[in-house]
Amino acid sequence: MNFSELAENIGLEEDEFVELVELFVETSTSHLERLQSAIDKGNTQQAVEAAHYVKGAAGNLGFTGIYDLSKAIEEKARQNIFEGASEALKAIRDRYDQIVEVLRWKKS
Amino acid sequence: MEEKLNLTILIVDDSSVSVSLLETVLLKEGYQVITANSGPRARKLAVEKRPDLIILDIMMPEEDGFEVITRLKKNARTASIPVVFLTGKDDLEDKLSGFNLGAVDYITKPFQVAEVLARVRLHLKLSIATNSLITSQTNKLRQLEKAQTSMLTTPEQLPKANFSVYYSTFLEAGGDFYDVFQISEDMFGYFVVDVSGHDIATSYITAAIKALLKQNCNPIYQPQESMRMINDVLVEILSDTTYLTACYAKLNRKKKTLTIVNAGHPPVIYLPKKGEPRLIDVDGDILGMFKEVYYGQQDIKVSPGDRFFLYSDGLIEKPALKKVWSECLPEVLEACSNIKDTPTQGLALELACLMIDKTCKPEDDIVVLGVEV
CATH class of the missing domain: 3.60.40.10 (PPM-type phosphatase domain)
Incomplete structure (x- = not known):
């Protein structure tokens, strides 16, 4: 995960990008939890909304893995399909944790 | 004396990450930026601050972007502000609805910053051009002194x-x-x-x-x-x-x-x-x-x-x-x-x-x- 490259792709300085990633990490936590509980309960509306949020934020920052996965969850959930959603969410969390890790390293 | 041209852009999105990203890049270009994370807040700001352009997300909880555009266009104070909306890549329907409701353009998400800036510049230019067109038409008409009389079109003429x-x-x-x-x-x-x-x-x-x-x-x-x-x-x-x-x-x-x-x-x-x-x-x-x-x-x-x-x-x-x-x-x-x-x-x-x-x-x-x- 190369922050300076991602920053350059969107035309930002790295420190500006780091600030946005912090915001992403901060705001996504609750949406990921909402997504988890929506998947567990099979709550279509909530799953679509939470996945949509994560998708949008990740997409704009260039976190393509998280973008693709949350997009898939959103589209499936729209059709009321939750099969594989938990696995996809776990994959999102792995990537999310990596981002948190890089962020911690950048800040130290 | 040249008046400084202050251009204000209102960003409306429920995602704080998108808002911050847009805000950061637009500020860098020298625009003034105001932001709102919901439809009602956006409409209030639009009336109070009269931005030159509005970037509006379609998918928001409660009052979505369509509702916001509809209300902005119905309010005389905000009807002429150009609205560019943010939409998913494949939502043709969303794009068409947005145009029908009076949006001037759309930007697909996830957006490329360069594209956002290009579109913002284009629509601000168009808006400025329209305003100066009005000024120049006004000046021309002020000079029009003598009116021609018989200028009612007859059915035979057309x-x-x-x-x-x-x-x-x-x-x-x-x-x-x-x-x-x-x-x-x-x-x-x-x-x-x-x-x-x-x-x-x-x-x-x-x-x-x-x-x-x-x-x-x-x-x-x-x-x-x-x-x-x-x-x-x-x-x-x-x-x-x-x-x-x-x-x-x-x-x-x-x-x-x-x-x-x-x-x-x-x-x-x-x-x-x-x-x-x-x-x-x-x-x-x-x-x-x-x-x-x-x-x-x-x-x-x-x-x-x-x-x-x-x-x-x-x-x-x-x-x-x-x-x-x-x-x-x-x-x-x-x-x-x-x-x-x-x-x-x-x-x-x-x-x-x-x-x-x-x-x-x-x-x-x-x-x-x-x-x-």
Whole structure:
């Protein structure tokens, strides 16, 4: 995960990008939890909304893995399909944790 | 002395990451940025701060982007602010709905910063160009001193417009006026105006209107946009006590659509070949009084043989009976259903004869335009 490259792709300085990633990490936590509980309960509306949020934020920052996965969850959930959603969410969390890790390293 | 051009952009998105990203890049370009994370907040800010451009996310909880655009366009204070919306890549439907509601453009998500900046620049330029167009039209009209007199288009001059007209003025400085003009091969415009207030020479106003119609009614502008441009110039050139009501119908014979915009004028009567006459009621503010105005627009599908009428309130008002025009609409509808078989060239006169009470002297100008599709 190369922050300076991602920053350059969107035309930002790295420190500006780091600030946005912090915001992403901060705001996504609750949406990921909402997504988890929506998947567990099979709550279509909530799953679509939470996945949509994560998708949008990740997409704009260039976190393509998280973008693709949350997009898939959103589209499936729209059709009321939750099969594989938990696995996809776990994959999102792995990537999310990596981002948190890089962020911690950048800040130290 | 050059005034510094401060351009303010309002960003509306429920995602704080998207908002911050857009804010960061726009600030860097030297724009002023205000942000909102919900529809109601956005509308409040739009009214208070009058941004030059709004970037609006479609998918938001509670009040979504469509609802926000709809309300912004209905509010005269915010109707003219260009809106660019943010939408998912594959949502063709969303894009079309957005355009129909009055958005000027869209940006697909996830967006590329370079694209956002390019579109923002483009739409700000267009908006500035439109404003300076209004200024230059205003200046030109101020120089227009002597008005030509005989400038009412006759049915013979423009046979393809397929209309008839009844025009009678009560005072020599008549306050009513009409124009019929060709916009493109198959597109025609029909316009009826009623001027209130008598402090400027009406001939000057009619000349000005004629010029404004020529400049602003073209295939590119929607009729509601034309009406707004005309209003913006009239506000500058008319005195404080003068205003106009008007009705503008644009007929596209190829696409068979009739588009109607109304500025505080009695409603158009639509008389389908098969069926009963009905009123086409469209909301809209009077012309030349307010800087911030709203004009609704209605598109109806028409067929060859259908007819419609534009007229001034003199046709239906009965001052002797103390009736205002809105009370007389049932009567005029009935009159219309009686002239179904009248040939086009006799339509306007026939309707006028049916409506005008010969026993009392007319107290107002009367214009009737009868058009056949």
